[in-house]
Amino acid sequence: MYLIIVRVPNLIVMLPNNTITQFILLSFGDLHGLQTFLFVIFLAIYMITLTGNVLILTLIAFTQSLHTPMYFFLGNFSFLEIWYTTSITPKMLKTFLTVQEAISFSGCIVQFYFFVAMAGVECYLLAVMSYDRYLAICKPLRYTAIMNLKVCLRMVACSWISGFLTPVFIIVLTFRLSFCASNEIDHFFCDLGPVLKLSCTDAHAAKTTIFVIASVVTMVPFLMTLASYVNILSTILRIPSTRGKQKAFSTCSSHLIVVTLFYGTLGIVYAAPTASQSPVLNKLFSLLYTVVTPTINPIIYSLRNKEVKEALRNLIRKWPSGLSLSP
Numbered sequence: 001m002y003l004i005i006v007r008v009p010n011l012i013v014m015l016p017n018n019t020i021t022q023f024i025l026l027s028f029g030d031l032h033g034l035q036t037f038l039f040v041i042f043l044a045i046y047m048i049t050l051t052g053n054v055l056i057l058t059l060i061a062f063t064q065s066l067h068t069p070m071y072f073f074l075g076n077f078s079f080l081e082i083w084y085t086t087s088i089t090p091k092m093l094k095t096f097l098t099v100q101e102a103i104s105f106s107g108c109i110v111q112f113y114f115f116v117a118m119a120g121v122e123c124y125l126l127a128v129m130s131y132d133r134y135l136a137i138c139k140p141l142r143y144t145a146i147m148n149l150k151v152c153l154r155m156v157a158c159s160w161i162s163g164f165l166t167p168v169f170i171i172v173l174t175f176r177l178s179f180c181a182s183n184e185i186d187h188f189f190c191d192l193g194p195v196l197k198l199s200c201t202d203a204h205a206a207k208t209t210i211f212v213i214a215s216v217v218t219m220v221p222f223l224m225t226l227a228s229y230v231n232i233l234s235t236i237l238r239i240p241s242t243r244g245k246q247k248a249f250s251t252c253s254s255h256l257i258v259v260t261l262f263y264g265t266l267g268i269v270y271a272a273p274t275a276s277q278s279p280v281l282n283k284l285f286s287l288l289y290t291v292v293t294p295t296i297n298p299i300i301y302s303l304r305n306k307e308v309k310e311a312l313r314n315l316i317r318k319w320p321s322g323l324s325l326s327p
């Protein structure tokens with residue numbers, strides 16, 4: 001099982017004493033025989049994710065009535081989801097086809113960087129999107145004045161920048177540790193927990209610091225999102241008519257489902273102790289938020305949203321090759 005471990009001069013200052021040059025992703029290696037099945041299923045899911053999100057981007061780009069802040073944010077979100085799942089899925093699919101899929105030390109850092117950056121952007125974009133819903137529902141008269149294009153662009157830019165800064169400290173702390181014992185990552189991608197398990201130095205201080213950073217980084221957008229929704233719900237409850245309540249709620253329900261799915265699945269893996277103790281459960285739940293939720297999001301938005309459905313119908317009608325589909 002063990003690779004020939006070669007000691008290479010450390011070219012990068014932040015990586016002291018590392019005798020390991022590559023990791024092995026064990027993935028679902030214990031599920032012998034199921035590998036091909038998993039490959040087919042997850043390839044299909046990946047294709048659906050790409051198609052769904054590209055479709056949302058196309059609809060928003062070609063539909064004038066969807067040129068509003070809410071849909072600009074949704075477009076950015078779909079664009080993000082494509083990269084978020086792409087940081088994990090292609091490599092994961094490869095692990096299903098090979099017995100031992102190796103990933104180089106730097107490859108592991110790059111994958112982890114992009115995954116955390118994308119998850120970070122996702123947290124911030126979800127917060128921006130819920131703030132947008134908060135303004136639309138709680139401050140409808142001032143909405144257009146506050147949410148102008150400049151503000152939208154600024155909030156979107158802040159989300160992307162904050163997201164890309166998020167992993168920097170975590171990476172420096174993690175990959176400064178020594179890895180000299182096993183190089184087998186019991187996971188389908190280079191995630192923090194499984195990588196930290198392989199460190200052979202005392203990682204306690206680093207783990208605590210990483211935990212604090214990760215909690216702050218996710219807590220800030222999470223609390224912003226929560227605060228928006230507490231305000232939204234209290235406003236909706238004060239609307240006297242049932243119809244008015246339903247109408248107001250329908251403008252934010254898709255987003256609320258997406259937020260709940262994202263934080264729900266993330267919370268199960270990173271906050272619940274049982275999932276982190278059992279590698280199998282950890283891997284299964286990780287599949288949810290790395291591969292499955294990016295597929296569900298465009299479906300939720302297109303099925304639950306009248307404007308998106310209408311835009312889809314129009315696009316099919318206008319599309320030359322889609323003429324035969326129109327009634």
Ligand SMILES: *[C@@H]1O[C@H](CO)[C@@H](O)[C@H](O)[C@H]1NC(C)=O
Pocket residue numbers: 057060069071072073074075076079152153156
């Ligand atoms: C992202 O958001 C900005 C600002 O609202 C918008 O101009 C841009 O078109 C969006 N990008 C995508 C891909 O939807």
